[in-house]
Amino acid sequence: MKQTSPTILAEKKIIARRGCRHPEKIIDHSQTSFSVMFTGSASGHLLPPYMVYRAENMYNSWTEGGPEGTRYNQSKNSWFNMAIFKDYFYSLVLPYFKRFDDALPKKYNIRFMLMPPNSTHLCQPLDVAFFRPLKVKWAEVLHKWKTTHRGTIPKDHFPRLLKSCLDSLNQNGSAEKNLKAGFKGSGIYPINKNEVLKRIPTNEGAESEDGNPQIWKEAFTNFLKESRATETQPLRKRKKKLNIAPGKSIDSSILSDIQQEEFESATTSSEKRKEQQLLQLQRIRKDIRKLYQVLMKVMEPFHYMKFWVG
Numbered sequence: 001m002k003q004t005s006p007t008i009l010a011e012k013k014i015i016a017r018r019g020c021r022h023p024e025k026i027i028d029h030s031q032t033s034f035s036v037m038f039t040g041s042a043s044g045h046l047l048p049p050y051m052v053y054r055a056e057n058m059y060n061s062w063t064e065g066g067p068e069g070t071r072y073n074q075s076k077n078s079w080f081n082m083a084i085f086k087d088y089f090y091s092l093v094l095p096y097f098k099r100f101d102d103a104l105p106k107k108y109n110i111r112f113m114l115m116p117p118n119s120t121h122l123c124q125p126l127d128v129a130f131f132r133p134l135k136v137k138w139a140e141v142l143h144k145w146k147t148t149h150r151g152t153i154p155k156d157h158f159p160r161l162l163k164s165c166l167d168s169l170n171q172n173g174s175a176e177k178n179l180k181a182g183f184k185g186s187g188i189y190p191i192n193k194n195e196v197l198k199r200i201p202t203n204e205g206a207e208s209e210d211g212n213p214q215i216w217k218e219a220f221t222n223f224l225k226e227s228r229a230t231e232t233q234p235l236r237k238r239k240k241k242l243n244i245a246p247g248k249s250i251d252s253s254i255l256s257d258i259q260q261e262e263f264e265s266a267t268t269s270s271e272k273r274k275e276q277q278l279l280q281l282q283r284i285r286k287d288i289r290k291l292y293q294v295l296m297k298v299m300e301p302f303h304y305m306k307f308w309v310g
Contacts, residue, residue, distance in 0.1 A: 034158060035078045037088055038126060038134075042189035044176030047096055049162065050088045053155055054078035066159025067166050116224050122196050125182030133178055134169055141165045196220070 037050040048069030053062060055074040063072045071092055073084055080088070097104050104110065120127045141164050145153065153161065169175050187195035200223050 032152060033078055034155075035080060036162070037080065038130070039093060040126060040130065040179040040182070042125075042180070042183040044173075044179045046166075046170075046175050046179060047092060049166075050092055051159070051162075052078050052080060052084060055155070059156075061156035062159070064156065064159060065163060067163045070159065070162075072159075116221065119224050122199060123186050123188075125179065125186045125188060127182075128185040129182035130175075130178045133174065134165070137169045138165045141168070 032054060034054065035052040037052075039047040039050075041047075048067055048071065050071045051066070051073070053072070053074040054077060056076065058072065058074050063070075066072075071088065073087065075081060075084060097110075101107060115123045122128070141161050142153075145157075145161060166175070183189045184192075185195055187193050197220065200220065
């Protein structure tokens with residue numbers, strides 16, 4: 001099982017504005033998205049999809065024309081929460097397995113297993129061989145619809161488009177072949193850890209397959225940790241805004257000159273502040289001397305002791 005949001009895969013190199021998620025061709029783009037859970041077995045059987053709309057209410061037209069057996073639900077952000085996941089499992093997954101044996105889960109001690117973080121591209125069968133051809137087909141269906149319609153896809157059109165996408169994918173048994181290839185490529189069925197390990201860079205001094213089995217487990221865990229740290233670790237360097245004229249580009253040499261100028265400007269400003277502070281102190285001392293000179297002249301007839309201020 002794997003949740004995904006339909007997207008378009010870029011197939012050409014283009015120039016686009018930074019931050020654009022799908023820049024290859026934007027036609028009536030919007031932030032609205034639907035979540036679809038796909039479930040497949042190692043035998044190549046694809047279960048009906050489970051769709052979650054971004055809405056607070058469900059309407060009958062949103063459930064018409066979709067793939068046979070599809071389940072429909074809704075949430076405020078179109079995400080799967082615990083309640084929706086339980087409904088998905090009990091209404092779609094469990095009935096499929098009970099067709100083989102009603103006591104199957106208890107009989108074979110079936111449990112959920114969590115994959116290591118940042119490893120779905122290696123261990124998730126649908127990520128390995130199913131989603132890419134699916135999204136390629138979806139891009140074709142979406143492009144065809146948008147060239148003949150205006151606006152974003154209404155919710156009551158989405159089930160029909162999804163059915164068209166899956167029908168196109170299932171031609172010549174491609175979906176079944178992709179699922180089998182995904183389970184084989186992830187080393188789940190038939191069980192073969194080398195299917196995953198051969199796609200991981202080997203460490204020097206690693207033992208052979210007949211050596212200690214703990215070695216390849218540690219190597220796999222270390223690889224995932226290093227990949228996760230490299231991809232998700234934020235930069236700690238403090239950013240500083242540069243005063244660049246609009247439409248002008250810079251390179252490293254110009255950047256160094258700008259930083260040097262800013263440093264010299266900051267140094268000059270600091271020196272000027274020190275000079276101003278010294279001048280202000282001198283004026284204060286001068287004013288104090290004048291004040292005491294006046295006081296001394298006033299108090300002199302009364303024979304008070306004279307005192308000076310250095």
